[in-house]
Amino acid sequence: MAKRTYDTSHYIVPPPNLDQGLCKELRGVDQNGETAELFVINEKPLTLYLNSREVVTMMTIGDHPRLLALGFLANQAMLDKANPVTAVECDADIDVVVVRTANETDFEAKMRKRVRTSGCAQGTVFEAVMDAFETRSLGPIDAPFRTSWLYSLAAKINMTPSLYLEAGAIHGTVLCKEDRPLVYMEDVGRHNAVDKVAGWMVDTGTDGTDKILYTTGRLTSEMVIKAVMMGVPILVSRSGFTAAGVELARQAGLTLIGRARGKRFVALSGTERIVYDSDPGEISEEDPRHTRKGAHA
Amino acid sequence: MAKRTYDTSHYIVPPPNLDQGLCKELRGVDQNGETAELFVINEKPLTLYLNSREVVTMMTIGDHPRLLALGFLANQAMLDKANPVTAVECDADIDVVVVRTANETDFEAKMRKRVRTSGCAQGTVFEAVMDAFETRSLGPIDAPFRTSWLYSLAAKINMTPSLYLEAGAIHGTVLCKEDRPLVYMEDVGRHNAVDKVAGWMVDTGTDGTDKILYTTGRLTSEMVIKAVMMGVPILVSRSGFTAAGVELARQAGLTLIGRARGKRFVALSGTERIVYDSDPGEISEEDPRHTRKGAHA
Numbered sequence: 001m002a003k004r005t006y007d008t009s010h011y012i013v014p015p016p017n018l019d020q021g022l023c024k025e026l027r028g029v030d031q032n033g034e035t036a037e038l039f040v041i042n043e044k045p046l047t048l049y050l051n052s053r054e055v056v057t058m059m060t061i062g063d064h065p066r067l068l069a070l071g072f073l074a075n076q077a078m079l080d081k082a083n084p085v086t087a088v089e090c091d092a093d094i095d096v097v098v099v100r101t102a103n104e105t106d107f108e109a110k111m112r113k114r115v116r117t118s119g120c121a122q123g124t125v126f127e128a129v130m131d132a133f134e135t136r137s138l139g140p141i142d143a144p145f146r147t148s149w150l151y152s153l154a155a156k157i158n159m160t161p162s163l164y165l166e167a168g169a170i171h172g173t174v175l176c177k178e179d180r181p182l183v184y185m186e187d188v189g190r191h192n193a194v195d196k197v198a199g200w201m202v203d204t205g206t207d208g209t210d211k212i213l214y215t216t217g218r219l220t221s222e223m224v225i226k227a228v229m230m231g232v233p234i235l236v237s238r239s240g241f242t243a244a245g246v247e248l249a250r251q252a253g254l255t256l257i258g259r260a261r262g263k264r265f266v267a268l269s270g271t272e273r274i275v276y277d278s279d280p281g282e283i284s285e286e287d288p289r290h291t292r293k294g295a296h297a
Numbered sequence: 298m299a300k301r302t303y304d305t306s307h308y309i310v311p312p313p314n315l316d317q318g319l320c321k322e323l324r325g326v327d328q329n330g331e332t333a334e335l336f337v338i339n340e341k342p343l344t345l346y347l348n349s350r351e352v353v354t355m356m357t358i359g360d361h362p363r364l365l366a367l368g369f370l371a372n373q374a375m376l377d378k379a380n381p382v383t384a385v386e387c388d389a390d391i392d393v394v395v396v397r398t399a400n401e402t403d404f405e406a407k408m409r410k411r412v413r414t415s416g417c418a419q420g421t422v423f424e425a426v427m428d429a430f431e432t433r434s435l436g437p438i439d440a441p442f443r444t445s446w447l448y449s450l451a452a453k454i455n456m457t458p459s460l461y462l463e464a465g466a467i468h469g470t471v472l473c474k475e476d477r478p479l480v481y482m483e484d485v486g487r488h489n490a491v492d493k494v495a496g497w498m499v500d501t502g503t504d505g506t507d508k509i510l511y512t513t514g515r516l517t518s519e520m521v522i523k524a525v526m527m528g529v530p531i532l533v534s535r536s537g538f539t540a541a542g543v544e545l546a547r548q549a550g551l552t553l554i555g556r557a558r559g560k561r562f563v564a565l566s567g568t569e570r571i572v573y574d575s576d577p578g579e580i581s582e583e584d585p586r587h588t589r590k591g592a593h594a
Contacts, residue, residue: 023540024540026538026540026543026565027565028563028564028566028568029564029568029571030562030563031444031561032573032577033571033573038538038563040537040538040543040565041540042539043517043518043539044541059518059541147328168536168556169516169538188515218485219466220340221340221356239465239466240464240465240466241323241335241466242337242338242339242340242466243320243321243338244339244356246337259465263328265328266325266327266333266335267326268323268324268325268337269325271325271326274330276330280328280329
């Protein structure tokens with residue numbers, strides 16, 4: 001097990017670590033027929049109820065069921081300021097989380113029309129989400145996003161000890177402000193990771209306008225929708241784009257940056273916010289030991 | 298657009314190519330503030346009906362709606378030999394595919410219990426699937442899987458022109474026999490890619506027992522379930538494992554090989570089938586120009 005040498009004290013919420021029992025050590029064989037021991041992520045079902053209605057069962061690493069539940073519902077436009085959350089009850093034994101609101105919600109109406117999207121885990125978008133998406137404001141299009149922040153964030157995030165570095169096969173999403181990573185969530189599906197960040201924002205009343213979302217996952221339509229639902233105007237990924245993701249980002253005025261590795265990146269939407277205050281020629285290529293592979297960029 | 302120099306005539310179904318209109322060229326800016334033009338995958342909604350019932354709307358690249366529909370239903374245990382498919386109707390204009398069976402299906406019962414899983418796109422598993430999973434046979438545990446096939450397949454697949462090599466941000470699944478890749482499907486979500494392969498097998502009456510599935514996606518529970526539903530005893534990925542995926546593979550006697558890159562791999566289940574007939578020391582590391590990045594292995 002690698003020793004953690006990187007200081008994560010500047011994180012408000014650092015990534016989980018191996019001691020939390022989120023991994024299992026499994027034994028197999030390698031290419032030489034020799035015994036291989038591997039840390040493998042332990043995914044578990046978590047069933048989410050909104051009041052008395054079962055919404056969904058998700059496979060998750062299980063570190064933040066409360067935040068995952070809140071973030072999922074917020075990003076699905078299933079929460080409503082006029083009907084506040086009164087309690088979130090987690091029952092670790094039976095893998096259930098119940099979110100209670102002051103009044104019953106119009107659950108049936110929201111569930112009626114759903115679109116399965118291309119991403120992981122929670123690739124379902126409800127029509128209500130699209131209605132909410134169209135009313136969200138992401139702040140002024142000329143609020144600066146500095147390339148020096150991007151390079152600094154990538155370097156810090158790559159160096160941060162994480163389940164990814166220990167066990168692989170996991171996605172990460174990091175909420176950042178300027179050049180500071182604040183909240184680093186991981187999960188088997190990239191949607192769970194971003195929903196846990198959203199849950200933390202709901203829980204702490206954090207505004208997204210001056211924030212940046214950094215993700216390891218591809219920039220598909222539902223990742224763009226989630227960023228917009230969270231009110232975060234900048235979405236950065238190591239991975240690539242889909243056309244639907246770009247189209248929605250342009251519609252919402254979201255700054256969408258993909259293929260961000262080492263000195264390189266491509267922005268396909270909201271490029272007005274980008275301030276080039278760094279010389280890419282002075283950014284070193286990533287140290288392979290700390291390089292997080294991008295998924296299919 | 299890169300010239301295709303690799304012969305794909307040995308494929309029964311080769312990957313789609315750029316000329317099929319599955320990509321869009323989008324313009325943005327790069328790290329130097331210069332114009333960047335990028336091929337980006339075009340995902341579109343496809344709504345699947347089983348007889349008169351709407352099952353799901355998926356985001357897909359749209360190249361094989363018929364096979365995607367058949368494979369999705371087969372892998373979800375929603376097809377039944379006693380109630381054969383009588384027609385598959387695709388309406389490209391309205392992005393709908395309708396699968397008709399001789400008699401109505403017990404759709405409501407199948408939809409009642411569903412589990413959202415950790416993967417992409419179609420991360421939903423029905424209880425009926427788990428019942429079917431437990432009855433599937435994968436053939437003898439001592440049918441050989443040669444490491445020379447694995448190395449040969451990886452080299453051929455990496456060299457095959459694909460949407461991935463052209464545009465990125467896409468998953469691939471390849472049905473193989475011994476050292477020969479036969480059917481190469483790609484899609485935004487890795488589940489769509491594997492379901493299209495399943496649809497091809499249903500459509501052509503192809504048996505899985507002597508086949509190998511090679512995928513770019515992580516080896517999560519639902520990828521394992523799909524391989525078992527397809528009757529394919531060997532599942533290989535460039536990417537990593539989750540604990541639930543390994544557990545299900547061990548339960549089914551599936552040979553599960555992950556982190557397969559260059560000479561390296563790890564097998565965590567069904568290792569009895571592996572025949573070490575290649576010296577890993579003689580396998581060269583992958584040519585970076587043709588290296589497909591693994592997602593989070």
